Amino acid sequence: MRLPLALLAGFTVMAQSPFAVQNTTPAGAKKAPGQAVVTGKVTEWVGGSVMRSPQEKPLMGATVIIGTDLSFTTGKSGLDTVKGTVLAKVETGSGGTWKAELPAGTYTVLYWKAGYTPSINNPITIPGTCSGTISRDTQMQGLHRTLKFER
Numbered sequence: 001m002r003l004p005l006a007l008l009a010g011f012t013v014m015a016q017s018p019f020a021v022q023n024t025t026p027a028g029a030k031k032a033p034g035q036a037v038v039t040g041k042v043t044e045w046v047g048g049s050v051m052r053s054p055q056e057k058p059l060m061g062a063t064v065i066i067g068t069d070l071s072f073t074t075g076k077s078g079l080d081t082v083k084g085t086v087l088a089k090v091e092t093g094s095g096g097t098w099k100a101e102l103p104a105g106t107y108t109v110l111y112w113k114a115g116y117t118p119s120i121n122n123p124i125t126i127p128g129t130c131s132g133t134i135s136r137d138t139q140m141q142g143l144h145r146t147l148k149f150e151r
Helices: none
Strands: 002-008 011-016 035-046 055-058 063-074 079-091 097-103 105-112 119-126 146-150
Touching (some): 035 063, 035 119, 063 097, 079 097, 079 105, 097 105
Parallel strands (some): 079 146
Antiparallel strands (some): 002 011, 035 055, 035 097, 063 105, 105 119
């Protein structure tokens, strides 16, 4: 609680009361984990030849999956499966960027887009940044067409 001390030429000076109530956490009590922000960018390599290096370009519409104990399986029929605890699933915007809010900690990040070879970053620490690059599936085997999730 603040108390006025004096009024001088239209100004009030405030002082802290010695009886003010302060919010405290009891000894031994655990605070709920706060949310932390992780941001990143997904890119792809485009072009390239014998005489020219490929260029790294932002990839819009990629799915970024963040979780714990994540594993990835490629199915022969084009059905990819992610197993584990998924905590966030976001899509990249036009600049290939993404953002998620999770409790601070260590996680696995999977980058996936239909027609591209997926990529996994393990482990990443949140808060922070995490970026990855995936490439078009040039083998033309019909892989990486659909994504499903299992626990």
